Amino acid sequence: MNRRTFIQQTAKAASAVPFVSLNSKSYRNTGNIKLGFIGVGLRGRSHVVQALFRDDVDITAICDIDPDAVKRTLDLFEKKGKNKPEVYTGSDYAYKELCKREDLDGIVISTPWEWHVPMSVDSMEAGKYTAVEVSATVTLQESWDLVNTYEKTGSHCMILENVCYRRDVMTILNMIRKGMFGEMLYAHCGYQHDLREVKFNDGTKPYGGGVEFGEKAFSEAKWRTQHSVDRNGDIYPTHGLGPVAHWFDINRGNKFSYLTSMATKARGLHKHIVDQGGDDHPNAKVNFKLGDVVTTTIACENGENIVLIHDTNSPRPYSLGFRAQGTKGIWMNDGNTIYLQNVSDKPHRWESFDPYEKEYDHTLWKEHAKAAENAGHGGIDFFVLRGFIEAIKDQVAPPIDVYDAAAWSAISPLSELSISRGSSPVEIPDFTRGAWKTNNRIFGLNNKY
Amino acid sequence: MNRRTFIQQTAKAASAVPFVSLNSKSYRNTGNIKLGFIGVGLRGRSHVVQALFRDDVDITAICDIDPDAVKRTLDLFEKKGKNKPEVYTGSDYAYKELCKREDLDGIVISTPWEWHVPMSVDSMEAGKYTAVEVSATVTLQESWDLVNTYEKTGSHCMILENVCYRRDVMTILNMIRKGMFGEMLYAHCGYQHDLREVKFNDGTKPYGGGVEFGEKAFSEAKWRTQHSVDRNGDIYPTHGLGPVAHWFDINRGNKFSYLTSMATKARGLHKHIVDQGGDDHPNAKVNFKLGDVVTTTIACENGENIVLIHDTNSPRPYSLGFRAQGTKGIWMNDGNTIYLQNVSDKPHRWESFDPYEKEYDHTLWKEHAKAAENAGHGGIDFFVLRGFIEAIKDQVAPPIDVYDAAAWSAISPLSELSISRGSSPVEIPDFTRGAWKTNNRIFGLNNKY
Numbered sequence: 001m002n003r004r005t006f007i008q009q010t011a012k013a014a015s016a017v018p019f020v021s022l023n024s025k026s027y028r029n030t031g032n033i034k035l036g037f038i039g040v041g042l043r044g045r046s047h048v049v050q051a052l053f054r055d056d057v058d059i060t061a062i063c064d065i066d067p068d069a070v071k072r073t074l075d076l077f078e079k080k081g082k083n084k085p086e087v088y089t090g091s092d093y094a095y096k097e098l099c100k101r102e103d104l105d106g107i108v109i110s111t112p113w114e115w116h117v118p119m120s121v122d123s124m125e126a127g128k129y130t131a132v133e134v135s136a137t138v139t140l141q142e143s144w145d146l147v148n149t150y151e152k153t154g155s156h157c158m159i160l161e162n163v164c165y166r167r168d169v170m171t172i173l174n175m176i177r178k179g180m181f182g183e184m185l186y187a188h189c190g191y192q193h194d195l196r197e198v199k200f201n202d203g204t205k206p207y208g209g210g211v212e213f214g215e216k217a218f219s220e221a222k223w224r225t226q227h228s229v230d231r232n233g234d235i236y237p238t239h240g241l242g243p244v245a246h247w248f249d250i251n252r253g254n255k256f257s258y259l260t261s262m263a264t265k266a267r268g269l270h271k272h273i274v275d276q277g278g279d280d281h282p283n284a285k286v287n288f289k290l291g292d293v294v295t296t297t298i299a300c301e302n303g304e305n306i307v308l309i310h311d312t313n314s315p316r317p318y319s320l321g322f323r324a325q326g327t328k329g330i331w332m333n334d335g336n337t338i339y340l341q342n343v344s345d346k347p348h349r350w351e352s353f354d355p356y357e358k359e360y361d362h363t364l365w366k367e368h369a370k371a372a373e374n375a376g377h378g379g380i381d382f383f384v385l386r387g388f389i390e391a392i393k394d395q396v397a398p399p400i401d402v403y404d405a406a407a408w409s410a411i412s413p414l415s416e417l418s419i420s421r422g423s424s425p426v427e428i429p430d431f432t433r434g435a436w437k438t439n440n441r442i443f444g445l446n447n448k449y
Numbered sequence: 450m451n452r453r454t455f456i457q458q459t460a461k462a463a464s465a466v467p468f469v470s471l472n473s474k475s476y477r478n479t480g481n482i483k484l485g486f487i488g489v490g491l492r493g494r495s496h497v498v499q500a501l502f503r504d505d506v507d508i509t510a511i512c513d514i515d516p517d518a519v520k521r522t523l524d525l526f527e528k529k530g531k532n533k534p535e536v537y538t539g540s541d542y543a544y545k546e547l548c549k550r551e552d553l554d555g556i557v558i559s560t561p562w563e564w565h566v567p568m569s570v571d572s573m574e575a576g577k578y579t580a581v582e583v584s585a586t587v588t589l590q591e592s593w594d595l596v597n598t599y600e601k602t603g604s605h606c607m608i609l610e611n612v613c614y615r616r617d618v619m620t621i622l623n624m625i626r627k628g629m630f631g632e633m634l635y636a637h638c639g640y641q642h643d644l645r646e647v648k649f650n651d652g653t654k655p656y657g658g659g660v661e662f663g664e665k666a667f668s669e670a671k672w673r674t675q676h677s678v679d680r681n682g683d684i685y686p687t688h689g690l691g692p693v694a695h696w697f698d699i700n701r702g703n704k705f706s707y708l709t710s711m712a713t714k715a716r717g718l719h720k721h722i723v724d725q726g727g728d729d730h731p732n733a734k735v736n737f738k739l740g741d742v743v744t745t746t747i748a749c750e751n752g753e754n755i756v757l758i759h760d761t762n763s764p765r766p767y768s769l770g771f772r773a774q775g776t777k778g779i780w781m782n783d784g785n786t787i788y789l790q791n792v793s794d795k796p797h798r799w800e801s802f803d804p805y806e807k808e809y810d811h812t813l814w815k816e817h818a819k820a821a822e823n824a825g826h827g828g829i830d831f832f833v834l835r836g837f838i839e840a841i842k843d844q845v846a847p848p849i850d851v852y853d854a855a856a857w858s859a860i861s862p863l864s865e866l867s868i869s870r871g872s873s874p875v876e877i878p879d880f881t882r883g884a885w886k887t888n889n890r891i892f893g894l895n896n897k898y
Contacts, residue, residue: 260709292635295754315779
C-alpha cells in the first residue's frame, strides 16, 4: 500500500475529520514490526509472550516501574533466545522516554486503568500505533481525550478487547451477518467473575490468600481494588460490550443512545475480608462503594436493548452471560443453547450450540486456529494482538478502533452517574460526531481482520 | 378455629387496619367448601378440573358469556359424575348475580385482565374469599382498589400465581430460608414465552394457525392481543415476580422501592402476521406498541435488585429465566446449575441443581406431591388452588394475599410509565402502608401453607 492510499484509508476511518495529518516517521514497513510495551506485569507479559511467539515482530523496548516485572519479562526473552529490549524504569514517567523512540511502530499499554489514557495520548502524540488494555478509559473526559488525540494526530488507537475474538461470539457474529437471527433485538452480556481473590492477596501471590489491597498487596490488588472502594457502577464493561457492539454495528450504522444503571447493596468484599482476615483486620473497616451486582440497560439507536451485568464480589463460576436475540432466534451462552425458527428441529425447544459453532465458525478462526493454538493462552490473546500487528503491517486502521475504545469504556462513568442519580437515564455521547451513520464495519470482515 | 381467633388473624393479616368488619355470612364451615367460578374458558376450566378432583369442594355456580365454554365445563361435571352447577350467562354482568349467592364460600375469577378487578371487588364486597388469575390488575388504581376493598370488607383476595409453587423455586425458597445463599442480593426472572400463536389464531383453534385477533379470534387472542397494541411495558410480570417476591420477603420485611423499564423495538408480531398472513392481511397494518423484549430492573428496600424480562413476540423456547444470588452462592434456571461456596465440590465450577432439588425439596411438595400428580396439570395448579381452599377451610388469610396481588401486578403500569418517560425511575407504591416493616411471612411456611 502506498502512502496516498494509506492517507485515504486513515481519513476514511477517522470519519469525523476530513483529513488527518500524519507523523509518518513511525510508519516504517521495512522488515519486522517494532513494538514497545508499557506495563509488563502479569497482563503485559501475556502480550509479550504472544509477540515473542511471532516472527514478524521485534520488541525493542519495555517499561515498568516494578523491577521484578522487568526481570521476569527479560527472562522470557532469554528463554526464547530473542534480543533483549531496552528497559525504561525508575519513575512513573519513564514511559514517556519509551514513547519518544524513533524505531517503534507500535506501543502496547497494559497498566492500571488510570494510566491508560495519559499513556495512550503520549503514544499517539508520538505518532505510534497504540494498543491499550481494557477498559481504555475511566472518565468520560478521557474517552473524549482519546478521540480528540486520534483526530488531531491520525495515530490509531486499538482497545485490546480480546473477548471480541472469542470463538463462539465470532460464530454468532457470522450467523448474525448471514441473517440467521433476523433483525437483532436484544443482547445480554457482562463481566461475571468472582474476583475476590484478585482484589485481595497476601502481598506475595497474585491470586488467593490474604486480604490486603493497595500498597501492601501484589499485582492487580495494588490498584484495582481501590476502584471498588471509590466507585459504584459497571467499572469493567468492555468484555461483555465489545462482542455485542459488533453484533449490533455500534458506531457503524448504529450507536448507544442512553442507559440506566442499578446496583445492589455492597456486601461481598467486606464479608470476604471478615471471613478470611477476621473482624479485627484493618480492612474490615473499609467501606466499599461498589454494589455487588450492577445491572445496566442500554438503548441503541436502532431500537435494540443490551443488558450488561457487573458481578465480581460474590462466589460464582465465571460467565460473561452472553445472549443474542433477533426476530428469528436466540442464542444463550449459559447452557450453550440456541433456537432458530425454521432451522431448529423442534419448535419451542433448545438445541445444543455445538454443531452451529462448527458449521458457522468465523473465517478468521478457520484461517488462524492452528497458529492461535500454538501461541497458547486459549487463542483470543493471539487474535487481538495479531489484529493490532496486521494493521501496522498494512498501515491501515485497526479492526477495533478509538471510537470503540471511547464508547465501550464510557459506559463505566455513565453507569456511575446513573446510579448516583437513582438509576436515572443518562445519554451516551456519540463519539463519532455523527459519522456512525455512514461508517462501514471494520471488525470480523474476512480471514484477515 | 372460632370466630374470635379468625377476626384476630384477619386483622393481623390486614395489618394496616386495626379492625376488620366481617360479612360473616359467607364463612360457613359446614361440610364441603362451596365455590363459584367466573370465567370458564381454557384457564378457568383447568381450575374447575382441579376443584372437581377434590372431595372437599362443591362447585355450585359457574359464569361465562361464551355458551361453548359453559357447555364444555358442564361436560366436565358430567364426566366426573358431579352435581351440575347453576349457570350464570347472557350478559357481561351476569357474574354479579353469581357473587350474590349466599351459599358460596369462595369465587375463582379467570377472565380477561380488564375484568379481574371489577369482578374481584364485587366478589369481596359480597363477602367471598376471592381468587383471581394473573395479572390481578391492569392499572395502578386497580391495585389500590383491591387493597382498599380488602381493608374495607375484610374479604380475602388471593392472586392465583401458580409459579410460586413450582417445585424448583420452592426448593430455592427453602434453601434461602436455611441461609444457604447467605444474604440475598440479586434475582432474575421473567416471562419468556413465544406467544405468537396464542396472540393470533384462525378463530376456531386456540393455538396456532391464522393471524386473527380480537372479535374474529378464539380464546385469549380475542382480548389479550389488544394489550400488545395499546401498551408498552411488562404486561405480564407476576409469573416471574411471585417466586422472587417470596425469596426476598417482599411486603414482609422488605418491599419494592423503584424501577426502571426499557423496551426494544416492536417487530415480532407484525412479522408474524406478514409471514403467516401476507402483506395484504388487514392486521399487517396494525401498529403494535409493545416492544418485543421489555427489561425492568427493580430496586428493593433492603438493597436487592431484580431483573424482570417480558419476551413474548419472538421465536424462543419457554423459560422464566430465574436466577437467585446471594453472598454465598447462585442458582440459575437456564442450565439448571448452582454454585454454593464451601458446599459445591470445586471452586468456580457449576454443579447440577438436581441433587439439591431432591435434598431440599420444600415440605409442602414432600407432603402433597402424590396428590398433585394425581390431579394432573404438572402440580402447580393443584397447589395454588389448594392454598386458596385450605385458607377458606381454616378461615384464615390465604398464603398469597391482596398486597402481593397489588404490588406484583402494579409493575405493569409502572413499567409502562417508565418506558413512556424514556426509562426514568418510577417509585413503586407501598400498598401495605408501612406494614411491610412488621408483617410476617405467610407463604411456604410448612406442609400446609
